[in-house]
Amino acid sequence: MTGILKLAYKLLVNDKAKFSALLIGITFAVFLMMFVTSMFSGVMKHASANIINIGAPLWVMDPAVETVSNSVGMPAYVLDAVRSMRGVKYAVPLYSGGALVKLRDGNYQTVTVIGLDDTSLYGRPELIAGKIQDIYAENGFIVVKDAEFSKLENPHIGSEFELNDNRGVIVGIAEVATSGLYGLPTLYTTYERAIQYIPNPRFTISYVLVEPKSTNDIPRIKQQVERLGYRARTKEEFMQNTENFFLYKTGGGTNLLIMMLISFIVGLSLSGQTFYTFILENLERFGALKAIGEKSRDLVLMILFQATFTAFTGFGLGIGMCVLSVLLAKARLPSYAAMITFGNLGISFGMVVVIAAVSSYVAVRRVLKIEPFDIFRG
Amino acid sequence: MPKIAIQASGLVKWFGEGEAKTMALREVSLEAQFGEMVYVVGPSGSGKTTLLSVLTGILKPNAGKVLLEGTDIWGLNSDQLADFRLAKIGFVFQDFHLFPRLTTAENAAIPLILKRKPWDGAIQEAEKYLDVVGLKNRAELPPVKLSGGEQQRVAIARAMASQPDILIMDEPTASLDGDTGVSILSFVQKNVLNKDRCIVVVTHDDRIYKFATRILNMEDGRLKMSEKSTS
Numbered sequence: 001m002t003g004i005l006k007l008a009y010k011l012l013v014n015d016k017a018k019f020s021a022l023l024i025g026i027t028f029a030v031f032l033m034m035f036v037t038s039m040f041s042g043v044m045k046h047a048s049a050n051i052i053n054i055g056a057p058l059w060v061m062d063p064a065v066e067t068v069s070n071s072v073g074m075p076a077y078v079l080d081a082v083r084s085m086r087g088v089k090y091a092v093p094l095y096s097g098g099a100l101v102k103l104r105d106g107n108y109q110t111v112t113v114i115g116l117d118d119t120s121l122y123g124r125p126e127l128i129a130g131k132i133q134d135i136y137a138e139n140g141f142i143v144v145k146d147a148e149f150s151k152l153e154n155p156h157i158g159s160e161f162e163l164n165d166n167r168g169v170i171v172g173i174a175e176v177a178t179s180g181l182y183g184l185p186t187l188y189t190t191y192e193r194a195i196q197y198i199p200n201p202r203f204t205i206s207y208v209l210v211e212p213k214s215t216n217d218i219p220r221i222k223q224q225v226e227r228l229g230y231r232a233r234t235k236e237e238f239m240q241n242t243e244n245f246f247l248y249k250t251g252g253g254t255n256l257l258i259m260m261l262i263s264f265i266v267g268l269s270l271s272g273q274t275f276y277t278f279i280l281e282n283l284e285r286f287g288a289l290k291a292i293g294e295k296s297r298d299l300v301l302m303i304l305f306q307a308t309f310t311a312f313t314g315f316g317l318g319i320g321m322c323v324l325s326v327l328l329a330k331a332r333l334p335s336y337a338a339m340i341t342f343g344n345l346g347i348s349f350g351m352v353v354v355i356a357a358v359s360s361y362v363a364v365r366r367v368l369k370i371e372p373f374d375i376f377r378g
Numbered sequence: 379m380p381k382i383a384i385q386a387s388g389l390v391k392w393f394g395e396g397e398a399k400t401m402a403l404r405e406v407s408l409e410a411q412f413g414e415m416v417y418v419v420g421p422s423g424s425g426k427t428t429l430l431s432v433l434t435g436i437l438k439p440n441a442g443k444v445l446l447e448g449t450d451i452w453g454l455n456s457d458q459l460a461d462f463r464l465a466k467i468g469f470v471f472q473d474f475h476l477f478p479r480l481t482t483a484e485n486a487a488i489p490l491i492l493k494r495k496p497w498d499g500a501i502q503e504a505e506k507y508l509d510v511v512g513l514k515n516r517a518e519l520p521p522v523k524l525s526g527g528e529q530q531r532v533a534i535a536r537a538m539a540s541q542p543d544i545l546i547m548d549e550p551t552a553s554l555d556g557d558t559g560v561s562i563l564s565f566v567q568k569n570v571l572n573k574d575r576c577i578v579v580v581t582h583d584d585r586i587y588k589f590a591t592r593i594l595n596m597e598d599g600r601l602k603m604s605e606k607s608t609s
Contacts, residue, residue: 003491003500007484014479288475291436292540293464294492295457372436375471376427376548 008302009309011282018281021274022310023317026355029267030318030348031325036259037344038322040252042337046181047246048239050096050114053176054123056209058218059238060091063231066245068238069112069182071096073203078230082208085224087217092117095194096206098184101152102162109151112186113163115194122209125188130157130172135190142172144186146179147335163187166197183335264351271314272359275307279363283370291372303363311356315349382445383544383576384410384433389442391428391599402428403439404599412543413573415566415589418580420596426580427548429596433578434467434546435459447543464492468537472549474529476521482532483508483517489540507535510569527558531565538570545570547579551586563589 013019045052050068051059060082062072082091095115100108116124116135124132125144134140141163143155152161159170168187180186189197195204210232212218218234225232233241247253279286286299322340329336391403402425410416418426431437433444435451444451446466454462468489476485487504491497508514511531513524521529530550537545547566551559563579563586571577579590587593595602 003495003497006497007480007488007491010484011477011479282477284473285475285477288469288471289488289492290460291434291463291469291471292489292492293460293462293467295460298492373427373431375475376431376436 004298004302005305008305011302012278012306012309015278018274018278019310022271022278023314025267025270025272025274026311026314026352027317027321028270029263029355030315030352031321032263032266033260033348033351034319034322034340034344035325035338036256036263037347038326038338038340040246040256041341041344042339043181043252044239044243044246045178045339046335046337048242049176049178049180050112051235051238051242052178053125054094054114054209055235056094056123056207056211057215057235058210058212058221058232059235060208060210060225060230060232061206063229065231066249067242068096069180071206073201074205074208074230075203076205078228079205079208081228082210082221082225085221087212087214087220089211089213090120091208091210092120092122093191093205094123094207094209095191095198095204097194097198097200099163099198101168101185101187103153104161105153110184111152111163112180112182112184113194113198114186114188115191116188117209118190118192121190122211125174125176127172127174130170132172134171135188137169137171139167139169140171140189140193141168142174142188143170144176144179144188145173146176146186147333148179148183148185151183152185163197164199168197179335181337260347260351264355267351267355268358271310271355272362275310275359276362276366279303279366283366284375286367287370287372287375290370291375296368299367300364303360303367307356307360307363311352315352318348319345381412381447382409383412383414383447384408384578385445386433387443389429389432389439389444391425391432391437391439401599403432403442406442406599406601408594408601410576410578410592412576413571414591415571415577415579417587417590417593418578418596419582419584419587419593420602421582424596425599426596428599430546430548430578430580434469434544435463464489464540466543468540468542468545470530470533470537470545470547470550472552474521474533474553476529476532476536478520478522481518481520482513482524485521485532486535486539488536493540504535504539507538508532510538511535511565525558526554527562530554530558530562534562534566534570543575545575545577547577547581549581549583550579551581551583556585559583560585 062074064072079093082088097113099111099113101111102108135142155170157170161168212221222232326338387407389403389406393400393402420426432439451462483501483504486508487500490500490503505514505517508517511534513528513531516524521532567589
């Protein structure tokens with residue numbers, strides 16, 4: 001570190017009260033921003049859990065579907081039509097719905113039931129206990145061991161339950177990449193058993209999962225599905241659709257925006273004001289430095305260094321606080337929906353840069369205006 | 379023959395325009411030589427501070443010329459002027475302007491740091507000047523823990539650290555009690571002034587006039603008279 005920067009550093013950190021106030025402002029703003037955006041990212045990831053876990057590249061659905069958990073049944077001919085389309089390697093049905101499970105203690109628990117194509121079991125989860133072929137056994141179900149697992153009384157292979165007055169037996173325990181948003185345990189079974197056990201409207205296919213011959217075929221398949229009166233979305237588009245639904249149709253986006261704005265205002269007002277006061281307090285001394293022979297650009301460099309150092313330290317502390325909070329929350333609530341992504345980090349970093357830039361701009365203007373003559377004049 | 383440190387001629391400076399125009403300097407000319415401790419005295423508003431600012435390259439005159447060690451300082455650009463001040467001129471300000479969050483040694487080292495000397499080397503060198511002003515044992519203290527006289531001595535050490543040829547002292551006793559002020563100027567005369575240095579002191583404290591080599595009296599923007607010190 002050059003002498004001038006070390007001088008700037010010492011002037012900053014030795015003023016412990018102001019430096020603390022600056023750090024608190026930035027840290028709190030970053031914490032708020034990180035927390036709210038990571039919460040949103042976590043919710044989005046959990047909301048798209050089935051899309052991620054099943055992993056099909058192309059999903060055919062009713063045009064009214066906005067999120068994966070709100071499917072609209074499609075008639076069987078849609079599956080046949082999709083299978084006959086050019087560019088389709090294969091297509092399978094998927095059932096996705098909710099049901100009530102009666103536990104051994106007599107209590108009821110709502111569950112998500114995924115019905116996989118009987119022939120291919122396309123989209124099956126990775127088993128950590130049991131054999132996949134046992135899903136074909138009488139009343140066979142695979143339970144997902146996630147944060148909601150205990151809600152089914154921590155079942156093991158052979159555990160029995162009732163599902164809409166039908167007997168169910170756990171034949172396998174699976175793990176998935178992401179658990180669902182709504183805090184419900186997930187059971188996998190075959191498509192035919194799912195529609196047999198769960199009361200359904202006339203049309204039972206929730207989604208048709210499509211494997212295209214190549215990615216180049218996707219636009220053509222989408223056009224053909226469109227002509228059929230349905231909609232085909234890639235995995236990424238479906239996840240984006242889910243995110244858009246939460247952003248624009250639930251008030252989540254507005255809340256997110258408000259929280260982001262609040263964190264920005266908190267950071268800017270607290271840190272900007274403190275930094276400006278810090279500069280004002282030292283203004284005459286900066287003027288004295290100018291009189292002694294310091295160039296204006298060196299003063300600007302000092303101020304930029306102080307602003308940058310504070311911003312980055314606050315950024316690190318804010319992230320650390322957020323990570324700690326999320327870890328603590330997850331230790332208590334395993335299904336806690338918060339996820340720190342590079343996007344969250346980028347947004348928070350951007351905010352910190354803006355706060356530092358605005359604060360230092362105001363400070364630099366003030367310092368550049370001070371004339372050494374004013375120091376003599378007193 | 380003594381060398382000329384400061385040579386100013388025909389300095390004119392005014393502030394404001396039209397009816398608000400105030401003449402601060404009216405055709406001021408002066409010379410100061412190395413080895414001299416020149417006092418500029420006069421009532422408030424007489425133009426002492428303006429003259430000091432113009433002589434040190436801080437305030438540009440409307441007319442006139444300032445040669446410091448033969449260099450026409452108002453012919454330099456702002457960066458050159460800043461470098462010139464840093465290399466040749468030391469300042470002792472009326473209110474000291476020490477950084478309260480830095481130690482005494484760090485404050486004294488500021489001109490050296492501005493000259494891009496390595497931090498540790500600058501502090502060590504500054505400590506030598508603190509030793510000269512009798513404050514080496516206070517090097518690690520912040521200025522707020524020092525008395526007014528001690529703070530003034532730190533300011534002197536800071537000014538001396540850059541080994542300036544010209545030392546400017548602006549009302550050096552204004553923030554000090556009478557005895558301390560006298561002892562400070564006595565110290566400056568004995569330890570800071572030498573044949574290679576010119577000291578300009580702006581003051582209206584007549585208790586310290588006895589340390590002056592020469593006293594220039596300013597009134598209404600003019601140097602009214604010049605007299606030798608009685609001491």
